[in-house]
Amino acid sequence: MSTSIARHAIKEVTIIGGGLMGSGIAQVTATAGMKVNLVDMNEDILKKSGSSIQKSLERVAKKKFSDNPEGGKQFIDDITGRISFSCNPEEAVQSSGLVIEAIVENLEVKQKLFSALDKVAPKETLFTSNTSSIPIKDIAVSTQRLDRFGGLHFFNPVPMMKLLEVIRIPETTDETFNSLLEYGAAVGKTTVNCKDTPGFIVNRLLVPYMAEAVRMLERGDASAKDIDIAMKLGAGYPMGPFELADYVGLDTMKFILEGWSKNYPDVEIFKQSEMMNKLVAEGRLGRKSGKGFYDY
Numbered sequence: 001m002s003t004s005i006a007r008h009a010i011k012e013v014t015i016i017g018g019g020l021m022g023s024g025i026a027q028v029t030a031t032a033g034m035k036v037n038l039v040d041m042n043e044d045i046l047k048k049s050g051s052s053i054q055k056s057l058e059r060v061a062k063k064k065f066s067d068n069p070e071g072g073k074q075f076i077d078d079i080t081g082r083i084s085f086s087c088n089p090e091e092a093v094q095s096s097g098l099v100i101e102a103i104v105e106n107l108e109v110k111q112k113l114f115s116a117l118d119k120v121a122p123k124e125t126l127f128t129s130n131t132s133s134i135p136i137k138d139i140a141v142s143t144q145r146l147d148r149f150g151g152l153h154f155f156n157p158v159p160m161m162k163l164l165e166v167i168r169i170p171e172t173t174d175e176t177f178n179s180l181l182e183y184g185a186a187v188g189k190t191t192v193n194c195k196d197t198p199g200f201i202v203n204r205l206l207v208p209y210m211a212e213a214v215r216m217l218e219r220g221d222a223s224a225k226d227i228d229i230a231m232k233l234g235a236g237y238p239m240g241p242f243e244l245a246d247y248v249g250l251d252t253m254k255f256i257l258e259g260w261s262k263n264y265p266d267v268e269i270f271k272q273s274e275m276m277n278k279l280v281a282e283g284r285l286g287r288k289s290g291k292g293f294y295d296y
């Protein structure tokens with residue numbers, strides 16, 4: 001156990017939502033030595049989460065233990081041994097110091113969840129959302145613990161991306177905020193702070209850029225492939241905007257733009273993308289569905 005973990009107050013974390021993000025968060029949290037309860041609606045989803053964590057850990061172990069496959073296997077078993085899967089969020093939070101919600105980007109659903117958890121979770125348990133577009137305060141008001149509420153915004157792929165945005169609302173206490181920063185350091189992320197503003201730092205810049213790339217494609221200015229090549233070789237981005245949109249998920253992109261365009265109808269760069277909405281309606285959600293802007 002590293003010193004950062006030993007110092008860290010949070011020993012057990014409940015992560016609600018076993019999708020791409022939730023699974024990644026579970027992985028890095030368990031890797032840092034904490035116990036994890038990963039919660040989703042049914043066993044099938046949790047099975048998929050478990051296998052995506054396993055695959056990701058195998059990639060990590062292949063690098064970390066390149067000359068010691070036995071050590072790599074032990075490393076994976078130790079981490080997965082700290083992760084429990086559950087379909088019952090109310091039961092899962094009973095002994096958790098921190099809850100991280102990474103479910104669908106729907107305010108009502110998030111409020112309903114937190115309101116229920118607030119009634120059963122220990123008083124000192126910190127509540128956070130990994131929302132990419134909904135104001136943290138709007139979610140937090142569904143609970144009686146605004147002082148112990150904040151935002152922890154991770155990036156895909158969570159095991160690789162080194163950043164964690166930590167968001168506080170006016171009611172978040174320094175103690176809560178510092179615990180969230182400590183948790184971030186324990187899971188090996190560099191933390192940045194941002195006010196509870198739309199998209200925080202990264203998505204506020206990245207999503208309009210990706211939407212503008214789609215508008216370029218809609219106008220027929222250039223092909224998706226050429227725009228991707230251009231941004232990789234001309235701007236040094238690891239992925240072009242279409243590769244990244246497919247990677248993040250077009251449904252996620254759509255949810256973000258939908259929310260922003262509704263809340264800020266006058267902001268031109270928050271406008272929804274017709275092409276993206278059409279692709280989502282056709283089930284082209286990106287890599288996870290096997291097709292998006294590209295076929296996989």
Ligand code: 3HC
Nearest residue numbers: 056059060063132154155156157159160203238239248252
């Ligand atoms: N788990 C574990 N290891 C992984 C991994 C994962 N999910 N993904 C990549 N790796 C590691 C592996 O070691 C892999 O080697 P392997 O293929 O032999 O296993 C190594 O990284 C290299 O990976 P790749 O060959 O697939 O490709 P890259 O070198 O391009 O790296 C990348 C992949 C890190 C995803 C890189 O392309 C990248 O940084 N892309 C941009 C990602 C980004 O911008 N994310 C933010 C999106 S916005 C967001 O998430 C916010 C939300 O609110 C929408």
